[in-house]
Amino acid sequence: MDAAGRGYDAARSQEKWARFWQEHETFAALDDGSRERRYVLDMFAYPSGDLHMGHAEAFAIGDVVARYWRLKGFDVLHPVGWDSFGLPAENAAIRHGTHPAEWTYANIDTQAASFRRYGISFDWSHRLHTSDEEYYRWTQWLFLQFFAKGLAYRKDSWANWCPNDQTVLANEQVKEGRCERCGAIVTKRQLNQWYFKITDYAQRLLDDMAQIEGNWPDRVLNMQRNWIGRSEGAYVDFVIDGREEPVRVFTTRPDTLFGATFMVVAPDAQLADEIVSDEQRPAFEEYLEQVKKQTEIERQSTEHVKTGVDLGVQATNPVNGEKIPVWAADYVLSEYGTGAIMAVPAHDQRDLDFARTYGLPVVPVIDTGQEDPRESGVATVGDGAYENSGFLDGMTTKAEAISAMCRFLDERSIGEPTVTYRLRDWLLSRQRFWGCPIPIVHCPACGDVPVPEDQLPVRLPDLRGADLAPKGTSPLAGEEATAWREVPCPTCGGPAERDTDTMDTFVDSSWYFLRYCSPHYAEGPFDLDAVRRWMPVSQYVGGVEHATMHLLYSRFFTKVLHDLGLVDFDEPFTRLMNQGQVINQGKAMSKSLGNGVDLGKQIDEFGVDAVRTTVIFAGPPEDDIDWADVSPGASLKFLQRAWRVAHDVDSPVDADVASGDVALRRTTHRAIAEVSELLESGRFNVIVARAMELVNATRKAIDTGCGAQDPAVREAVTFTAQVMSLFAPYVAEDMWELLGLEPSVANSTWPTADPALLVAQEVTMVVQVSGKVRAKIQVDPHIGEEEARAAALADPNVQRFLDGKQIVKVIAKLPRMISIVAR
Numbered sequence: 126m127d128a129a130g131r132g133y134d135a136a137r138s139q140e141k142w143a144r145f146w147q148e149h150e151t152f153a154a155l156d157d158g159s160r161e162r163r164y165v166l167d168m169f170a171y172p173s174g175d176l177h178m179g180h181a182e183a184f185a186i187g188d189v190v191a192r193y194w195r196l197k198g199f200d201v202l203h204p205v206g207w208d209s210f211g212l213p214a215e216n217a218a219i220r221h222g223t224h225p226a227e228w229t230y231a232n233i234d235t236q237a238a239s240f241r242r243y244g245i246s247f248d249w250s251h252r253l254h255t256s257d258e259e260y261y262r263w264t265q266w267l268f269l270q271f272f273a274k275g276l277a278y279r280k281d282s283w284a285n286w287c288p289n290d291q292t293v294l295a296n297e298q299v300k301e302g303r304c305e306r307c308g309a310i311v312t313k314r315q316l317n318q319w320y321f322k323i324t325d326y327a328q329r330l331l332d333d334m335a336q337i338e339g340n341w342p343d344r345v346l347n348m349q350r351n352w353i354g355r356s357e358g359a360y361v362d363f364v365i366d367g368r369e370e371p372v373r374v375f376t377t378r379p380d381t382l383f384g385a386t387f388m389v390v391a392p393d394a395q396l397a398d399e400i401v402s403d404e405q406r407p408a409f410e411e412y413l414e415q416v417k418k419q420t421e422i423e424r425q426s427t428e429h430v431k432t433g434v435d436l437g438v439q440a441t442n443p444v445n446g447e448k449i450p451v452w453a454a455d456y457v458l459s460e461y462g463t464g465a466i467m468a469v470p471a472h473d474q475r476d477l478d479f480a481r482t483y484g485l486p487v488v489p490v491i492d493t494g495q496e497d498p499r500e501s502g503v504a505t506v507g508d509g510a511y512e513n514s515g516f517l518d519g520m521t522t523k524a525e526a527i528s529a530m531c532r533f534l535d536e537r538s539i540g541e542p543t544v545t546y547r548l549r550d551w552l553l554s555r556q557r558f559w560g561c562p563i564p565i566v567h568c569p570a571c572g573d574v575p576v577p578e579d580q581l582p583v584r585l586p587d588l589r590g591a592d593l594a595p596k597g598t599s600p601l602a603g604e605e606a607t608a609w610r611e612v613p614c615p616t617c618g619g620p621a622e623r624d625t626d627t628m629d630t631f632v633d634s635s636w637y638f639l640r641y642c643s644p645h646y647a648e649g650p651f652d653l654d655a656v657r658r659w660m661p662v663s664q665y666v667g668g669v670e671h672a673t674m675h676l677l678y679s680r681f682f683t684k685v686l687h688d689l690g691l692v693d694f695d696e697p698f699t700r701l702m703n704q705g706q707v708i709n710q711g712k713a714m715s716k717s718l719g720n721g722v723d724l725g726k727q728i729d730e731f732g733v734d735a736v737r738t739t740v741i742f743a744g745p746p747e748d749d750i751d752w753a754d755v756s757p758g759a760s761l762k763f764l765q766r767a768w769r770v771a772h773d774v775d776s777p778v779d780a781d782v783a784s785g786d787v788a789l790r791r792t793t794h795r796a797i798a799e800v801s802e803l804l805e806s807g808r809f810n811v812i813v814a815r816a817m818e819l820v821n822a823t824r825k826a827i828d829t830g831c832g833a834q835d836p837a838v839r840e841a842v843t844f845t846a847q848v849m850s851l852f853a854p855y856v857a858e859d860m861w862e863l864l865g866l867e868p869s870v871a872n873s874t875w876p877t878a879d880p881a882l883l884v885a886q887e888v889t890m891v892v893q894v895s896g897k898v899r900a901k902i903q904v905d906p907h908i909g910e911e912e913a914r915a916a917a918l919a920d921p922n923v924q925r926f927l928d929g930k931q932i933v934k935v936i937a938k939l940p941r942m943i944s945i946v947a948r
């Protein structure tokens with residue numbers, strides 16, 4: 126019981142210490158050079174409603190790291206902010222009839238209060254919001270740097286279109302053919318859009334993975350590798366009848382060129398329209414309409430029945446001079462390679478399926494020993510003896526044949542080895558209101574003119590009361606925004622118009638980690654000195670769902686900034702940890718399933734510390750947590766036990782620890798060594814188990830061992846409070862105070878284990894056989910009877926004297942003696 130006669134009171138503790146931390150700015154980075162710096166970053170919060178269980182997990186994990194490093198003596202930057210532009214805010218504002226800004230900033234207030242209550246050790250002085258003018262001014266400035274370098278450009282193309290949100294989507298935002306946000310089936314539209322030239326950085330994004338390999342989850346690196354999709358192969362030029370310029374195809378198998386029996390062009394590629402014969406044009410156009418209705422996913426699916434139409438023209442196979450037909454078919458995509466392929470049905474399954482449907486010839490050129498594909502319907506892909514292949518005949522490996530063919534193509538200038546990537550340029554313009562305006566003015570005389578730096582930011586007009594509902598064009602292109610839109614051209618002064626698109630929010634979140642270092646800096650996007658002090662981020666914590674978007678975009682941005690001379694490193698995040706998800710009863714929480722768990726209610730019922738302890742204890746950080754399998758009630762009981770142990774400590778603050786009970790001290794120091802190691806290797810769930818064990822050992826020492834006055838008890842509880850401060854920060858402060866120590870425990874120093882207390886202690890155990898000493902064995906002082914007996918029986922000398930005899934009785938006086946009576 127405390128002075129007021131109460132036991133542990135979670136609500137009172139939360140109120141008290143949250144206020145204390147705020148008043149004392151306990152978690153503010155010092156940034157004075159007195160300590161080595163570490164930067165702990167949690168993925169950006171999006172302000173849609175209050176914090177939920179997913180936040181509870183992710184931020185609790187990041188906080189273990191931040192708090193541990195602080196105790197280890199590092200100067201820690203652990204900032205907080207909001208990714209506050211974006212579609213969900215806008216859609217919600219439309220539903221609730223408010224302005225996106227009002228809705229957004231109200232949610233930020235709610236979340237900020239919840240973060241404070243949840244006790245995350247943020248440095249609030251570095252807070253930022255991407256929708257603030259002081260932030261998006263620099264997003265625009267960065268866009269203009271990209272623009273000046275040719276890395277931001279406009280083009281007409283088929284773009285993913287969400288008919289529900291009435292806006293374009295990046296490839297990454299299309300999941301299984303549907304809009305990632307609203308689930309609507311995504312269609313294609315020919316539009317003029319802004320792109321970032323991320324494809325220029327495809328190889329760098331792959332190569333620089335060497336810098337982070339081992340410190341990022343392999344899964345994320347593999348997802349990025351697949352997304353970038355590097356493919357080595359060759360271009361081959363085919364001459365088409367009646368067309369001067371040859372058509373290039375991309376192939377990964379130039380060695381199969383002699384088996385190319387037809388060509389296929391993507392129906393939606395410009396080329397198809399250019400080469401189709403007059404007779405075939407009506408059929409082609411009808412077919413094209415049909416293809417446009419399919420999603421890219423459907424087109425690429427292996428189950429999809431491939432369709433196509435003969436374009437009525439012939440091409441010449443450049444290696445054997447044979448005439449082959451040219452078709453348009455849906456399985457060839459306009460956006461990959463060159464949008465045209467040579468079809469080798471004997472050795473490519475897609476081509477074989479198509480050839481069989483349309484009765485096109487199949488010519489095997491490699492004998493792999495498998496069944497003939499014309500009989501089996503299965504394309505053969507392995508190595509084998511080349512046949513029907515001119516100068517390749519007799520070769521037996523792909524590698525050899527590919528390089529021979531590449532040499533042949535090169536010599537005749539009808540092709541060349543090349544590398545292609547699946548990665549597409551990043552489509553960044555959105556036809557929506559609540560985003561960062563693109564700082565370009567379109568002038569009929571001068572073209573696309575950047576807004577001069579001293580006129581930034583291009584402010585988002587208020588448009589209060591205007592209809593923001595999706596209409597296919599940006600609200601900024603509507604009548605309400607005319608006054609905002611019509612401006613004189615910055616170059617010639619003539620009448621011109623602002624660009625009316627806004628930027629994808631992934632642009633905002635591709636550089637926020639840099640801005641955090643100096644969130645209010647007014648001379649540039651960030652203070653380079655501050656960035657030098659803190660970046661790159663030491664530990665980033667966030668969900669694996671960001672593997673191919675946010676994390677790839679942020680790496681791209683960092684590389685561009687590096688090349689612009691704005692930063693001097695090229696990977697932004699040294700270490701990455703993915704947390705799992707919080708699910709319930711085996712399923713993701715959802716309204717329709719009614720299995721949602723409300724964070725606020727959990728906190729009201731069990732307290733912040735119990736929720737955080739439960740989250741950390743549930744399993745390794747990267748695993749999912751099923752809320753049906755965990756027990757915040759049991760966590761609360763543990764916190765109460767820990768609190769009572771601290772309450773019972775009955776030695777003065779300056780008690781001489783060295784004189785304390787050795788057994789308990791050993792337990793404490795073993796825990797110090799072990800917990801430190803577990804923290805370094807990210808096994809946070811086990812540190813909770815160790816804290817529980819230490820509390821139990823201390824309780825036992827108080828009740829039946831050395832007693833509450835022994836200084837070893839104080840030592841044990843002091844370390845327990847420090848460990849617990851990583852996942853149960855409120856009760857840890859209470860315990861610290863109960864120990865009579867100056868708050869905050871966050872300002873204390875992580876102990877180092879005393880090596881003398883770590884060496885396993887041993888004593889000599891005498892083994893007697895029928896009353897005579899036959900062996901002396903070194904054993905642990907806490908050895909049990911089973912182990913002692915086993916050790917004795919394992920001794921060769923003891924075995925000799927027992928040979929052929931029957932053990933009648935064993936008498937143990939442990940750890941000093943064990944006596945075996947045998948006949």
Ligand code: ANZ
Nearest residue numbers: 356375376377378456457458461462464466469472473
């Ligand atoms: C002839 C060939 C023969 C092919 C063979 C494969 C096996 P990856 O590995 O994914 O890069 N291809 C090229 N461009 C295409 C496009 N726009 N749409 C659909 N398919 C396309 O795939 C490269 C291979 O996919 C290329 O190599 C080409 O088919 C096809 F035994 O060329 B191959």
Ligand code: ZN
Nearest residue numbers: 568571614617
């Ligand atoms: Zn002009």
